[in-house]
Amino acid sequence: MSGRDQTYDLFIIGGGINGCGIARDAAGRGYSVYLAEMNDLASGTSSLSTKLVHGGLRYLEFYEFRLVREALEERELLWSNAPHIIWPLRFVLPHHKGLRPAWLLRLGLFLYDHIGGRKRLPATKTLDLTKEEVGAGLNPDLKKGFEYSDCWVDDARLVVLNARDAADRSAVIRTRSQVTDVRWESGCWHVDVYDTLNGSTQTVQARMIVNASGPWVDRVISAASGSNAARKVRLVQGSHIVVPRLFDHDRCYIFQNEDGRICFAIPYENDYTLIGTTDQDFEGDPATARTSDKEITYLCGAISSYLRKPVTPDDVVWTYSGVRPLFDDGASAAQEATRDYVLKLQEDGPGGPWLNIFGGKITTYRRLAESALEKINAALGGRPGPAWTHAAPLPGGDFPATGVKTLAAEISSRYPFLESATVHRLVRLYGTRTYSVLGDAGSKEDLGRVFGRDLSEAEIKYLIRHEWALTEDDVLWRRTKLGLGMSEEDVTALADYMQDKTAIQ
Ligand code: FAD
Numbered sequence: 001m002s003g004r005d006q007t008y009d010l011f012i013i014g015g016g017i018n019g020c021g022i023a024r025d026a027a028g029r030g031y032s033v034y035l036a037e038m039n040d041l042a043s044g045t046s047s048l049s050t051k052l053v054h055g056g057l058r059y060l061e062f063y064e065f066r067l068v069r070e071a072l073e074e075r076e077l078l079w080s081n082a083p084h085i086i087w088p089l090r091f092v093l094p095h096h097k098g099l100r101p102a103w104l105l106r107l108g109l110f111l112y113d114h115i116g117g118r119k120r121l122p123a124t125k126t127l128d129l130t131k132e133e134v135g136a137g138l139n140p141d142l143k144k145g146f147e148y149s150d151c152w153v154d155d156a157r158l159v160v161l162n163a164r165d166a167a168d169r170s171a172v173i174r175t176r177s178q179v180t181d182v183r184w185e186s187g188c189w190h191v192d193v194y195d196t197l198n199g200s201t202q203t204v205q206a207r208m209i210v211n212a213s214g215p216w217v218d219r220v221i222s223a224a225s226g227s228n229a230a231r232k233v234r235l236v237q238g239s240h241i242v243v244p245r246l247f248d249h250d251r252c253y254i255f256q257n258e259d260g261r262i263c264f265a266i267p268y269e270n271d272y273t274l275i276g277t278t279d280q281d282f283e284g285d286p287a288t289a290r291t292s293d294k295e296i297t298y299l300c301g302a303i304s305s306y307l308r309k310p311v312t313p314d315d316v317v318w319t320y321s322g323v324r325p326l327f328d329d330g331a332s333a334a335q336e337a338t339r340d341y342v343l344k345l346q347e348d349g350p351g352g353p354w355l356n357i358f359g360g361k362i363t364t365y366r367r368l369a370e371s372a373l374e375k376i377n378a379a380l381g382g383r384p385g386p387a388w389t390h391a392a393p394l395p396g397g398d399f400p401a402t403g404v405k406t407l408a409a410e411i412s413s414r415y416p417f418l419e420s421a422t423v424h425r426l427v428r429l430y431g432t433r434t435y436s437v438l439g440d441a442g443s444k445e446d447l448g449r450v451f452g453r454d455l456s457e458a459e460i461k462y463l464i465r466h467e468w469a470l471t472e473d474d475v476l477w478r479r480t481k482l483g484l485g486m487s488e489e490d491v492t493a494l495a496d497y498m499q500d501k502t503a504i505q
Pocket of ligand 1: 013014015016017018019036037038039040041042043044045046047048049050051052053054177178179180212213214215216220236237238239277322323324325359360361362363364
């Protein structure tokens with residue numbers, strides 16, 4: 001059914017990982033879905049994470065066994081379903097005398113290896129840092145460490161691929177569409193959606209609301225008429241810094257800080273190291289969170305105490321800051337607040353069913369969506385299809401998890417004029433959909449204009465047509481990370497190109 005008078009089964013507020021994950025799952029089960037995102041997909045917290053698909057070793061200390069088990073189970077499953085944007089990493093955890101004792105680290109890692117059904121990822125091993133390559137750049141006082149497995153994810157692309165798959169299954173996905181009012185009238189929800197590009201407002205009807213607006217969740221509840229305005233989300237800011245590559249190998253580090261927190265140093269975009277994160281309570285509009293000088297100094301200090309050569313604020317080439325939408329469980333310190341998700345169905349009140357999503361991790365988004373669907377099924381009745389996302393590749397991920405090199409070789413042979421670094425980059429973003437990006441190009445010239453680095457017109461057109469990209473930031477910071485190292489002239493040229501409506505037809 002289509003048209004202005006359609007009543008959708010679900011109206012989802014928010015195009016972060018949770019909104020898009022729920023949209024995909026619901027659309028695949030036969031529900032009609034409308035998702036509105038006020039900015040770009042993944043423009044909230046979901047592009048600003050540490051980008052780990054991980055159990056969260058640290059959460060064991062807070063007895064979050066349910067969360068850690070579920071997250072660990074998801075690691076290999078998500079890797080299988082999206083091997084282009086998710087891949088294994090090895091983490092080096094040095095033992096620091098005076099902080100957590102070695103027996104405790106060993107116990108935590110034993111649990112980490114065994115409670116989550118690990119099958120393909122390699123197990124933990126003990127390291128002699130005086131002999132191993134990974135010890136070379138470290139403070140010589142560090143003699144011993146451990147190495148364990150987790151996975152990396154391109155967080156923003158995970159969101160977009162969920163949205164793409166949802167749309168391929170008939171969900172309506174609208175970006176730059178802000179929900180300004182929600183009312184229950186004549187037996188269904190009426191949602192006012194403000195188009196931030198052309199200034200018009202459209203009213204959409206739906207049987208059920210899913211509020212997946214992440215750190216804005218309380219604001220949306222308060223703004224909606226007749227709803228409960230109780231404060232349930234705890235906003236915790238976390239910042240990252242990016243510096244030129246610190247290590248010659250591909251391993252990551254997890255360092256313990258003296259304040260009980262931990263800090264990651266992760267190889268990033270070939271030429272960089274990503275360092276994070278902080279935890280501090282946040283007030284105000286989440287869109288305004290920025291990395292402070294204090295956080296930069298803290299992160300540089302935390303990592304430098306482990307290194308032979310310190311990292312200073314002058315080394316920092318980029319920073320980003322996100323706001324965790326944690327369920328407020330009353331924990332005193334921000335770092336102790338639960339990372340688990342909580343779904344609250346609001347059925348009392350004058351309106352129909354309304355589901356609020358609190359907390360959650362990128363890692364557990366698929367399970368969160370399944371839990372949401374249980375509540376949606378119960379609220380809407382009918383005969384929805386069964387759970388299905390556990391065995392369904394995301395767009396471009398329909399190749400074996402260990403087959404990235406094979407896919408890259410196939411692309412290189414089909415498009416011999418591409419440099420291997422470009423092939424690698426495209427395969428890591430688009431997987432098998434690289435063929436759709438490149439089409440029947442027979443030469444570099446066929447890919448059109450180049451906008452700095454190896455960003456071609458063909459790629460931009462693909463992002464506009466299939467991935468809702470509208471601005472240069474959408475392309476440079478969320479669909480790709482080509483913004484790192486792009487010149488100002490190239491950014492301006494890209495912005496002009498994207499504004500030119502005729503160029504994108
Ligand atoms: P968001 O991504 O914020 O999405 C909500 C969306 O709702 C936003 O895009 C917003 O624009 C939109 N919205 C709000 N109001 C409206 C409205 N009125 N109308 C329309 N749209 C609206 N998790 C991991 O698994 N691994 C990690 O390594 C990890 N690291 C993290 C590090 C940091 C510093 C932070 C902050 C989080 C980290 N997380 C990690 C957690 C994870 O990033 C978040 O839990 C997750 O991204 C939250 O997704 P979301 O969809 O709920 O929220």
